[in-house]
Amino acid sequence: MEKLLNEMSSQCKPAYSVNLDVEYDYQITENLKRNSYLGLPNIAESDLLRHFINLSRQNYALSTTFYPLGSCTMKYNPLINERIAKFNEFNAIHPYQAQETMQGILEIIYKLEKDLCEISGLDYFSVQPAAGSHGEFTGLLVISKYFKSIKQKRTRIIIPDSAHGTNPASAALAGFDIIPFKSELDGSLSIEKLKEILTPEVAAVMLTVPNTLGVFEKSVLEISKIVHDNGSLLYYDGANLNAVMGIIRPGDMGFDVMHINLHKTFSTPHGGGGPGAGPIGVKAFLEPFLPVPRVELKKSKYILNYKKSKSIGKIKSFFGNFSVLLKAYVYIKSLGSVGLKNVSEQAVLNANYMLAKLKNIIDVPAGGKCMHEFVLSPKSVLKNSVRTLDVAKRLLDYGYYAPTVYFPAIVEEAIMIEPTETESKETLDKFIEVLIKIILEESNKCPQKVKDAPVNTPVKRLNEVEAARNPILKW
Numbered sequence: 001m002e003k004l005l006n007e008m009s010s011q012c013k014p015a016y017s018v019n020l021d022v023e024y025d026y027q028i029t030e031n032l033k034r035n036s037y038l039g040l041p042n043i044a045e046s047d048l049l050r051h052f053i054n055l056s057r058q059n060y061a062l063s064t065t066f067y068p069l070g071s072c073t074m075k076y077n078p079l080i081n082e083r084i085a086k087f088n089e090f091n092a093i094h095p096y097q098a099q100e101t102m103q104g105i106l107e108i109i110y111k112l113e114k115d116l117c118e119i120s121g122l123d124y125f126s127v128q129p130a131a132g133s134h135g136e137f138t139g140l141l142v143i144s145k146y147f148k149s150i151k152q153k154r155t156r157i158i159i160p161d162s163a164h165g166t167n168p169a170s171a172a173l174a175g176f177d178i179i180p181f182k183s184e185l186d187g188s189l190s191i192e193k194l195k196e197i198l199t200p201e202v203a204a205v206m207l208t209v210p211n212t213l214g215v216f217e218k219s220v221l222e223i224s225k226i227v228h229d230n231g232s233l234l235y236y237d238g239a240n241l242n243a244v245m246g247i248i249r250p251g252d253m254g255f256d257v258m259h260i261n262l263h264k265t266f267s268t269p270h271g272g273g274g275p276g277a278g279p280i281g282v283k284a285f286l287e288p289f290l291p292v293p294r295v296e297l298k299k300s301k302y303i304l305n306y307k308k309s310k311s312i313g314k315i316k317s318f319f320g321n322f323s324v325l326l327k328a329y330v331y332i333k334s335l336g337s338v339g340l341k342n343v344s345e346q347a348v349l350n351a352n353y354m355l356a357k358l359k360n361i362i363d364v365p366a367g368g369k370c371m372h373e374f375v376l377s378p379k380s381v382l383k384n385s386v387r388t389l390d391v392a393k394r395l396l397d398y399g400y401y402a403p404t405v406y407f408p409a410i411v412e413e414a415i416m417i418e419p420t421e422t423e424s425k426e427t428l429d430k431f432i433e434v435l436i437k438i439i440l441e442e443s444n445k446c447p448q449k450v451k452d453a454p455v456n457t458p459v460k461r462l463n464e465v466e467a468a469r470n471p472i473l474k475w
Contacts, residue, residue: 062074068400069404073372073420084330095317095318099303105322107302122255122281125281127319128316132238132260136237137315138280139258142289145310145312155203157202157204158205158206160181160211161180162183164237185366186365188211188219191226206235207235209240209253211240212408213410215367224255227254236253240371241264243372245340246340247345257281258280267327268331277324288308291311291313291316347420351373358435361439363377372420382443384447388415391435397457404417
């Protein structure tokens with residue numbers, strides 16, 4: 001670890017220095033001064049400390065509880081990521097500085113893109129997009145401009161119902177018409193059905209592999225051939241890359257464009273509307289269309305190249321969310337190729353362990369094996385009008401953040417669970433025990449307790465009907 005810290009320090013070159021021995025005269029003019037007492041309350045330091053500690057205890061976080069949020073992958077963020085991101089040499093810079101003064105920053109971006117190429121099997125990456133959905137949108141803009149450049153009018157995108165929910169929105173925002181594709185019961189795709197809807201107007205097929213049911217698409221190579229024979233492109237939703245990283249590469253499966261959710265696979269922060277990062281990768285023939293600027297290495301110097309005539313242009317201010325990119329870079333360098341593969345293997349192992357414990361009790365629509373996550377349908381075992389939402393709310397009373405519910409929409413009363421690779425067997429066993437208790441015991445013996453949940457949290461059960469009819473849209 002010290003070796004990594006030293007390497008990162010060597011890449012940090014101070015952009016400027018501040019002389020702390022100089023006294024600066026910051027005088028407030030009389031017209032800006034208050035003429036009355038501010039009236040702040042007197043609070044003991046101990047009371048103030050307890051106030052903020054108690055507030056933090058009312059929140060759910062990976063530092064306090066298991067976070068089995070399927071699809072969204074709430075992954076543990078190693079503290080070394082945060083430690084390095086706080087280096088002054090990374091924080092005390094400004095994007096308008098001369099390129100010569102930020103060579104270390106550009107080097108990290110350049111090397112991160114190369115690492116993502118190696119991991120994904122694609123040829124070029126851009127780290128500008130600020131989220132997975134933003135990466136989808138950017139990738140679709142690249143696809144659109146590519147077909148315009150070769151004078152083909154392709155206006156449609158095929159999206160299976162087992163794909164991630166942002167896919168249709170991103171495609172529509174990029175100006176495409178959506179062709180829904182009904183998947184099989186396990187979320188896989190029928191080759192024959194795909195052939196029926198593939199027409200010369202189809203620009204791309206967007207696939208989530210593994211899909212939202214946690215199932216790997218067994219016909220992916222055949223799908224790739226059929227799509228390319230039609231002159232269309234294949235888009236890889238990389239949100240579930242953490243299930244296959246180091247084992248198989250999207251580029252080797254025939255995908256032309258993909259995005260990566262750094263928070264799902266490379267342990268960067270997630271939630272709260274940001275920060276985020278959703279780099280996109282492309283095969284070589286699509287590189288001219290990537291956003292500018294491109295970080296390039298010319299004569300041992302890193303430069304920002306804005307002169308890309310076919311580029312879709314800028315899609316994010318400056319270079320993207322650099323502090324997030326930096327944390328992903330640290331994660332990759334900390335683990336190395338063997339470690340990254342172990343991450344995927346452990347995530348798949350944890351998910352299958354949980355599924356094996358639950359599949360004989362709760363219905364599993366996609367079968368008895370999964371990748372990194374799985375979907376249950378407790379509809380047949382819930383009693384007394386208790387629903388999946390009630391189960392999720394009751395889990396809060398036991399100190400667990402609720403899993404994803406009612407997604408994917410193709411499964412009735414769905415509950416999606418993703419344990420990630422960092423959770424211990426003891427943690428998984430405790431969660432399984434509580435989940436079974438709620439579904440089999442409380443829904444039968446104490447249904448009202450489940451319907452009223454949560455009762456131990458600062459905010460109790462909301463009246464969803466009232467909220468929908470009379471929303472309060474301001475504080």
